[in-house]
Amino acid sequence: MHKSVLLLLFLSLLAAAAVAQTRIDGYVLTTGGDTLTGANIWLPGTYDGATSDAHGYFSFKTAEKGLRPLQVTYMGCDTFRRQVNLDSNQVTVQVRMKEDNSTLQEVVISAGSFEAASDRRRAVVLTPIDIALTASATADIAGAIATLPGTTRNGESGQILVRGGAAYETRTFIDGLYVQNPYNSSVPNVPARNRFSPFLFKGTQFSTGGYSAEYGQALSSALILNTEDLAPETTTGLSLMSVGLGLAHTRRWETRSLSVSGSYTNLAPYTGLVPQRIDWIAPPQSGGGELTYRQKTGSDGMFKIYTSVNRSRMEMRYPDPFEPQVTVPLRLQADNVYANMSYRGILNEKWALFAGGAYTFNRDVVESTFSNDQAQQSGQLRFTLMRPIGEYLKFKFGAEYLHGRFDETYRPSDSLIFSTLRNERYAAGFVETDIFCTRKIVARAGLRGEYSALLGRANLAPRLSAAWVLGKDEQVALAVGQFYQTPEYEQLRYHTDLRFERATHYMLNYQRIRDKFTFRVEGYYKRYAHLVKSDPETGLPVSRGSGYARGVDVFFRDQKTIKRGDYWISYAYLDTKRDYRDFPEPAVPVFAAAHNVSVVYKHWLPGINTAIGATYAFQSPRPYNDPNRPGFNKGRTPSYHDLSVNASYLTNLWGNFTILYVSATNILGFEQTYGYQFSAVPDANGQFQSRAIMPPAKHFLFVGLFVNFGKRYNAGKTTKDDI
């Protein structure tokens, strides 16, 4: 018995050895017919396999027999599986790999959108460092955005104006939540800065139109800012600036981080040293504090709180609105509280949830020959749910509710009082679907519905955009959509029987991003309807205004050609007219210029640990209304030129990482005139006297020393490897 067992065993071993190995070969191609190099082809459970060569060809031998599964994997493709019969000596397999749709998100709709996200699949246009090192920006988000095409520089307001839209048509969102007062309070013709430090944000998405149905209440543009997650480490920072000082402490635990900071600024010493055009009585001063808390929950969840409080005041001699050559004392005191809380996480592996709430209180009190006390509050709640459906669809929906309150008391003289109290209850919902038609084409269709209790009206805004990948580095995108915005509270003082203002956007975009070159060009047409306009008969606001804007934006950035250098050039052509507010006829608004050019350059000098930068800006003449001449808005300012420079020197001060930052605007001393202000009544000769609107000073100089205690690193600051 055991003899036969042994014999059998021996024979079968012999048989196995005698059988020739099977050769498996073939080509690996995509379903589209492209050859794939480097694919892994093998028989799972064995070591037998090969890698496809430059022609997609592979070949290997195996001793396995019978029906066995063959598997092929390649990054970015679905795994290929097929049963092969190994009983013959030679097996040839044609492998067709299907591209995996989860990597389709590489196709990002580029129409109307400038992304500065740290998301690797998207084109990074502006990072916080870019903002800090852009010479003309003086570390202000709005200042850096003004170097991108599609924006019009408005030195007199400091605000972002997009494609022929007024400042109020651009809305700011932090972590998806609307920010009521993104700028520090100021008075007309004294530029304001964005309230928020660029270093709070990891990603800046600047939309010049055609943006997602997720956002509303902005006719022209959405500035979407996403805050940083957990602070990287425990640090203490001190900043000493020519205009004030600040102190910040950050504590990092395993899954939580907390930052507390306070700052005080006072321009008095500075305005005392540098000649000013404004006759300051008490130069701007402000004090404030911020608190940031982050908590990681589970593997995907992040809970965030951000709060800030700020009080500021300034007092000056200000041009009398009726007789601009004469100045009268004017004082502004402003208080602002902002709180934002949000949660982002994954529910049961399918749905991604975002939920958040924000509260703002802002009060501006102006006292002069008149007085105005304006208080605004808003509370907002919103959620968004998102899930992929199969491989080809991504579905998103959400809703938001906002309660706003506007309370104003205006006293033109001691005996007159005008009070306005407006309460808004606004609700909106949206649905949006991304459809991945092929690996090369993605379309996004969205619908947003809004209701305003203040207007007693509802609207429905459809939006559609699509991108088509032409090649590895280039794509074409288009977007069309409708955008609604409730008229500003200031327009609703007299009555609230107005419609939503409406804009319809059409845009076509071409983009090429290769290595460290970015080139994009975008043409657009925007039509306005139902803008608030004063009825020529009664002077009361009616929703009968209209307008259009069309133009071309060009952007080129090169981070490669010049070693340690980085530059971008943007050009925007704008043709716009509107008939709104007190316009007697369709005209170019004062804030629009036909040509805007920015050239931004940054360079790193490793020998002296210094980053230097320069920005040149040009703007063609802007209109102003000259009552001494016939027609409306027919006057033209001189062209605007500016050359700003900055330098950041990195060093260690008593072993603590320190940055010395210096910046200066308009170093060549160009005469910069934003417009003219005219008397309300003519003089004895029948002439209206005027006064030029110019920057508060010819140059703005800024010097700051930023010390990070006990640290060799500073969050997000520069290293020599880049710039």
Added chain:
Amino acid sequence: MKNFFFALALTLTAFSLAAQDSRYTAAMTDAVAQLDTTKTMADYQAAANTFSRIASAEPKEWLPLYYASFSQLNAAFSLIKQDVAAALLTIDLAQANLDKALALAPQESELYVLQAYILIGRLMENPMAKGAEISPKVFAQLGKASAMNPDNPRAPFLQGTYTLNMPEFYGGGAAKAKPLFEKASGLFEKETDRGLLPHWGKKGNAHYLEQVSTTEKGN
């Protein structure tokens, strides 16, 4: 008779285990030899594929996963100049293989060196923005690696190269890197034939040690 079958079964099991083991050793020896002579991105990709195949057939071994991850990381480094997005996706694959290896051998010092190396790879995406976030993590992983095996020369070697490439005002530079290369050099000398175990870095360390020594003389 029963005893005979039992003995036969035992012998056969032992035999097949030995065969399995020698097959594994042979395949790994070939693959590691192949990896030691890689030059191009395609070589690294082929090596990564080979190690992935071995890893899938030997789900209990951490070493093929380690080498698959190491090869993918090196492929990513050669890819980064031409296609950043593809390089970063490759780094994701390297991380996934390392995670599997860490689950099998959480006490293996080499895996923490590789983790630090992968983090350095991630830095390539945007050194300026990511440096502050990633640097402390790199040092933490290398610290863990040295704590688990103080004789691992690759921990001080990697720390040395990272320090060398870091700006001086961040605490980097040749002077700070030199003692790390010296320490690594001593440990590399002590390291005897590692066989299949990770053994890279000796040449690179000698090269950098010479470089920082001449820099010092130049100053």
